[in-house]
Amino acid sequence: KNQVEQSPQSLIILEGKNCTLQCNYTVSPFSNLRWYKQDTGRGPVSLTIMTFSENTKSNGRYTATLDADTKQSSLHITASQLSDSASYICVVSQSCMLTFGGGTRLMVKP
Amino acid sequence: EPEVTQTPSHQVTQMGQEVILRCVPISNHLYFYWYRQILGQKVEFLVSFYNNEISEKSEIFDDQFSVERPDGSNFTLKIRSTKLEDSAMYFCASSDRPGMNTEAFFGQGTRLTVV
Numbered sequence: 590k591n592q593v594e595q596s597p598q599s600l601i602i603l604e605g606k607n608c609t610l611q612c613n614y615t616v617s618p619f620s621n622l623r624w625y626k627q628d629t630g631r632g633p634v635s636l637t638i639m640t641f642s643e644n645t646k647s648n649g650r651y652t653a654t655l656d657a658d659t660k661q662s663s664l665h666i667t668a669s670q671l672s673d674s675a676s677y678i679c680v681v682s683q684s685c686m687l688t689f690g691g692g693t694r695l696m697v698k699p
Numbered sequence: 700e701p702e703v704t705q706t707p708s709h710q711v712t713q714m715g716q717e718v719i720l721r722c723v724p725i726s727n728h729l730y731f732y733w734y735r736q737i738l739g740q741k742v743e744f745l746v747s748f749y750n751n752e753i754s755e756k757s758e759i760f761d762d763q764f765s766v767e768r769p770d771g772s773n774f775t776l777k778i779r780s781t782k783l784e785d786s787a788m789y790f791c792a793s794s795d796r797p798g799m800n801t802e803a804f805f806g807q808g809t810r811l812t813v814v
Binding site for chain 2: 630631632633634635638678684686687688689690691692
């Protein structure tokens with residue numbers, strides 16, 4: 590069964606600190622892996638998209654890594670800001686279908 | 700910046716009633732999707748739509764559900780006879796190419812509450 594598992598489920602950090610979120614997937618076949626940010630009650634917003642041949646991609650303070658051999662990805666957030674408080678969702682794409690992870694709920698405190 | 704818009708933002712309906720959720724995808728996009736998110740759960744794929752027909756659908760998308768592009772701009776999801784378990788946030792998304800390595804843009808969602 591295609592699955593995307595994320596850890597931790599929730600995380601609290603202080604403003605200015607870094608953090609790393611993890612994603613493991615069993616989706617096959619695999620087209621690409623995406624990280625989305627979702628504010629409460631809003632639609633997901635794309636942060637990064639990586640194909641199996643890419644092992645790192647950055648978008649500002651967000652850096653995603655991908656190990657297609659071990660089927661693991663991580664999202665590193667540098668110098669966190671209060672506005673980073675949201676759910677971060679790992680999503681694996683197969684053709685037209687996206688399989689979502691359960692997300693990591695990040696809270697950044699002052 | 701172009702965006703996907705969904706209406707209404709919140710819909711309350713009685714069990715057994717039909718409901719239509721509306722979406723206006725980004726204007727030059729050709730691929731459209733519906734997803735749902737039950738409160739506290741993962742976002743789940745429902746259906747993808749291209750060239751006026753369904754290209755993929757999940758097992759959730761049973762005979763109670765249908766999608767339509769009635770004109771050049773709207774993309775709708777109809778639930779024929781709503782059940783309590785249909786209560787969820789429904790997200791529409793669109794992309795300019797198929798899912799392979801292309802970004803899907805999501806709307807803000809419609810919160811459907813079935814009472």
